[in-house]
Amino acid sequence: MDIAEHFRIKFSDVSSTTVAFDSLCHTAYTASMTDYIFDVEMVDSVISTRLKCGKAPGIDSLSAEHFVNAQPSVVVHLTRLFNLILKYGYVPNAFGYSIVVPIIKDKYGDICSSDNYRGITISPIVTKIFESCILHKFGDFFSSHVTTYSLVSRKVLIVMLQFLVCSRMLNTCI
Secondary structure (H helix, E strand, C coil), X not given: CCHHHHHHHHCCCCCCCCECHHHHHHHHHHCCXXXXXXXXXXXXXXXXXXXXXXXXXXXXXXXXXXXXXXXXXXXXXXXXXXXXXXXXXXXCHHHHCCEEEEEECCCCCCCCCHHHEEEEEECCHHXXXXXXXXXXXXXXXXXXXXXXXXXXXXXXXXXXXXXXXXXXXXXXXX
């Protein structure tokens, strides 16, 4: 087995966790659709306060600096995009793409051992903004319904949101 395949296997479970979907279903059926709406001020606040500048760009080659220094109209468009995602219950596949980079734990340890590495995930910045908006809006819910909050991955947050929105859409159609 080559080194790339070994690292792929080693870090393939970076985004796995367990979620209490019964509680998620209950919340989806009892919440009002207006509870899901993001506003421009919130998205702007997330961009200006929660993004860390100086980090590596994602696979889209965009960094936090692009959004921190962007024209205000970009925030309006992002807000519209995020609300459309909530309205139609569809998260673009590109939001789930990321790069896992192995980082050495102990530079004096065995650099040939995969146990001496941890994986970090570099995701597109638009995904990070969306996640931060979700956490800002639903953070209390996630912290009380996810068994290991610190291990919640980006993909799981997106899947949870899709489930929440789809459940709500089904409830309003029935």
